Amino acid sequence: MNLPVKTRSPHLVDTSTIPGWGVDADPENDPTYPIRDQSQDRGLTRNWDRPLVQNLDVEVLQSVEHVRQPAVVGTSTPPSGVSGLMRRAAFRWSESNWLHWLILMGADRVNVVEGVVDDLAHARIPNIPGEMGIRSELKFNKRGFARKAAVVGLVSAIAVGLAARRRAAKPGRIEGQR
Known part of the structure; x- marks a missing residue:
């Protein structure tokens, strides 16, 4: 080689x-x-007519580097809520600025929380393990799954222990009373 x-x-x-x-x-x-x-014609640059621009019925964010919208854009999830505000703020900066991408990644995380809250508001219990790909994780990455489960178990045990210690340390508490 x-x-x-x-x-x-x-x-x-x-x-x-x-x-x-x-x-x-x-x-x-x-x-x-x-x-x-x-x-x-051997390429798009010689005899190529720009396609008609898609009619938009939702807000589409556009990079500051581009003068016009592309002919076709994704409109399935327009920006909304706090994550939408964050995305609008991110598109004030150039794509070459790390802050643009950092804000967009943060907006993705906020959007996940917004989705869970929306599910709970509509009386739907989200299947968070299923949406995170637990079946694939078990099938293709057993060691990684075991490591993640151990970390979650450890963090949960620490949280429960701290909560129990805090309850026991409350002043004026009589033993055996709830």
């Missing part, structure tokens, strides 16, 4: 040493030839 030759920068690699790199660079060696007629 040929390993890539390192160049001056540790992050750059000499691509000529990578087997198979650039196999599709030669237009005469086009793997899609039987599917596409070679005499026709």
Whole structure:
């Protein structure tokens, strides 16, 4: 096996040493030839008309780097609640700013809590272990599942112990009384 030759920068690699790199660079060696007629337009840049922009009936957040919306956007979960406020705030910064992504990750976590609260408000008990993929975890990562279960058990035991100690330490409490 040929390993890539390192160049001056540790992050750059000499691509000529990578087997198979650039196999599709030669237009005469086009793997899609039987599917596409070679005499026709070979790319989207020559004779390509921009598709019509999707009509939007929900709010879609857009990066500050882009002047216009893409032709098609996902509208299944528009921003709402506290997580929506966080997402709107995140899109004030460029995608190259780490704060943009940090706020979006936080908004994802807040959205999970909002979903659980919404389920409980509609008298539905969420299946949190099932939604977190417990079956897959048991099937493909038994050791990781055991580790997570041990941590949850330890944290729960500590919480119960601290609560019991706090109840027992209340002043004026008579032994055996609740």
